[in-house]
Structure formats: C-alpha cells, structure tokens
Amino acid sequence: MKIATLGEVRKELKTLESDELLELCLKLARYKKENKELLNYLLFEAHDESSFVANIKDEMYEGFENMNTGNLYLAKKTIRKILRLTKKYIKYSGNKQTTIELLIFFCQQLRQRCNIKESKVLVNMYDRQLLIIDKALGSLHEDLQYDYEEALNELRKFRSSIDHF
Template sequence: MKIPSLAEIKKELSYLNDQELTNLIIDLSKFSRDNKAYLFFKLFERDNPKIFVEMVQDELEQDFRKSNSSNFHTAKKAAQALRRKLNKHLKLTKDISAQIELIIFFCKNLKAYGYLYHGHPVIQNLYDAQIGKIRTLIGKLHEDLQYDYEEDLAVLG
C-alpha cells in the first residue's frame, strides 16, 4: 500500500463536511494515546498556553520521584527512560520556548535527583546533549528571550 502525500490528504480533507471531519478526528484520536494527547493540547492551549508545559512538568516530576538513582546502572536506565518520555512530549509542541523550558526542567531535575553524581559517561553525555539542544533552540529565539534563557543555561552549565 502506497501512503499518499500530505498534499493529497489535505486535498481530500477539503472535500469533507464538518461532521465527517469531526468523526475522522475522533477516530484518529482513538488509535494512540499520543494522538489523543496532541489533540487535547491543541484544543485547550488556546485558553491556557502554559497548560502543556505544566502538565508535562508534573508528569516528569512524578517520574523523577518514582525512579531509582541509587546506583549508576539503575540511574542510567531511569535517565534514558525519562529522556525518551521528554522527547515524546517535545514532539507535541512547535513552541520553541516551551521546548526550552521542558529541557531546562529535565536538566535541573537530573542534577537535583543526583543522577550526575554517579559520574557515569552515558548519563553525562545525555545531560550534555540536552544542554546542546537548549543552546540550539535558544539561537532560534528573539534576542530578548535569548538573554533570559542564557541565564537559566548558565545555572545548568
């Protein structure tokens, strides 16, 4: 089966009425939890733009509390799992400042929960990669916002 291009899908969607579009979106949201989360954030972020960041931070905070960082092996596995969850959430938003805030939150918690104290190279490389992502994303922002996030980055660095 050949998957059609995005332009072809967009063209076909333009032929549907409102009820058919609504049913299609509901069916699509039933396929995966990610689709449902994306739909939720897109519908409700107009009312509260920070809802996405707050919900992801709460979820990550709970996961950091539950994770085991007592030895370097479990700390490495937990840090990698947390990073995968973070990356999954980062795909749901195109807002660069929200992405930066979430990555900074992740890095601060890696430090606060003692993941970096093990001196494990995988954890350190994971942390350094996130710092690199922050630097890249900061470069895409307006100068005034860059200054604010540079201060947060200096605390992590």
Template sequence: MKAASLADIKRELKQRSPEELLTICLRLGRFKKDNKELLTYLLFEAGNEQSYIKLLKEDIDDMMEEINMSHLYYVKKGLQKIVRSLNKSLRYSGQKQTEVDARLYFCQRIQDSGIAINKHTTIKNLYHREIKRIEKALSSLHEDLQADYQYEIEKL
C-alpha cells in the first residue's frame, strides 16, 4: 500500500467529523510508541515548552545515572542511547530554543560527570557533534538569544 501525500491527508481530515478524528487519533496512538509519544507532546506538553524542557533535562539526568562507568565502551553506548532519545524528543517539539537548551544541558552533564572525553575517539566525536548541532540550531535564533547561549557554548 502506498501512503497518501500530506496534502491528500489534510484534505481528507477536513472532511471528517470530530468523532471520527478522535477515533483516528486513538487508533494511531495504539500502533507505535513514537505515535503515542508525539500525541502526548501535542496534547499535554506543547502548550508549556518550559515544562517540556524541564522534563527532557530530568530524562537526561536519569539516563546519565544509569550509565555504567566501569569501561569507556559502556559509557559510549550509554551516551549514544541518550542522544537517540534526545533526538526523538526534540523532533516532537521542533523549536530551536528547546533544542539548544536540551543539548547544552546534555553537554554540560557530560563534562560534569567526569567522563574522559578525549580518551575515546567515538565519545569525543559524539561530544563535538552535539556542539555543532547546538551551533547550527543557535544560528536560527534571535540575536539576543544567540549572545546568551554563545557564552554557555564557550564554557563547554
């Protein structure tokens, strides 16, 4: 089966009643965890972006606590898991300021944790890739916000 274009889907959704839309959304939420997470963000978190950022930071803290620090291999795998989760969560929001805040916090947590960034090439590349993502997202923000965040990036 070939998926319809977004324009076709939008046209069809406009023709449906509110009850049918509710049924469609609930059915969509049953199939994949990602769909359910996106619906959760849109319904509960989208109205208050600051609480969503706080929630992301708490998730980062929880996942950082779970990382096995006995060997750099496990540290690398744990950090990669956090980045995957962070990327998915930031995709739901789509706001650059949220992305900058969350990624900055993640990089600060890496530094505060005492992980030897320069001893493992993959960890070093992961860290630098996150800084590049911050700078890319930062370039699309307002100049005043850029100045505020630039100071934070320099500390990293």
C-alpha cells in the first residue's frame, strides 16, 4: 500500500466537510493513545503554554520524588522514563522555549536527586541534554537567550566538576 504525501493529505482534507473532518479526528484519537494526547494538547493546552510547562514540571517532579535512589539500576530506569515522557511533551509543543525550560528542569532535578558521578550512563544522558539545550538556545531571541544562559552555565559548572573526580 502506497502512503500519500503530506501535500496530498492536505489537499484531500481541504475537500472534506467539517463533519467528515470531525469523524476523522475522532477516529485518529481512538486509534492510538499518542494521537489522543496530541489532540488533547492542541485543543486544550496549546493556548496556555506556561501552564502546560508547569504541569509537565509537576509530573517530572513527582517522577523524581518517587524514584528508587537505593538501587542505581532502578533509578536509571525511572530517569529514562521521565526523560522519554518529557521528550514526548516537547515534541507535542514544538516550542524551543518549552524545550529549554523542560530540559533545564530535568537536568536540575537529575543533579539534585541523583549522584550522577556514579554512573557513566547518567553523565552521558546529562551531557546530551546540555547539547540539546545549547542547540535550542541558539534559535531563540537574544533577550530570551540571556535569561536561560545563566541556568545553562550553572549546569555546565556542575558538569565540569564531575570531571575532577
């Protein structure tokens, strides 16, 4: 089966009536949980990005709170789960500022809640998030860049202190 291009899908959607579009959207939402979550974001949360970010931060905070710090394997597993959920929400938003805020929060929580010096995997995960933040920061307006640069520099200082051990 040949899949239509996005342009072809767009043309076809323009020819449909509003009731038919509604049915297609509902069918997509029923088909897969991720589609329903994206539709939920677009309909109810996209208009208020700051509360969306605050809700995600709360969810991340709870994940870090409930993390089993006694067992490094289970802690890494929980951290990966938190990061996977965070990246899913970042994908829904598509906003660079949201990306930076959530990843900075993730790195701060990781630094505070876990001794990442014990695990090369966690250090590498931390480094990757710093690179993603840095890349997203380059595409923001200069005023916003300055606001986030302080937090990023603090995260970098912590990272450089890890190398000294």
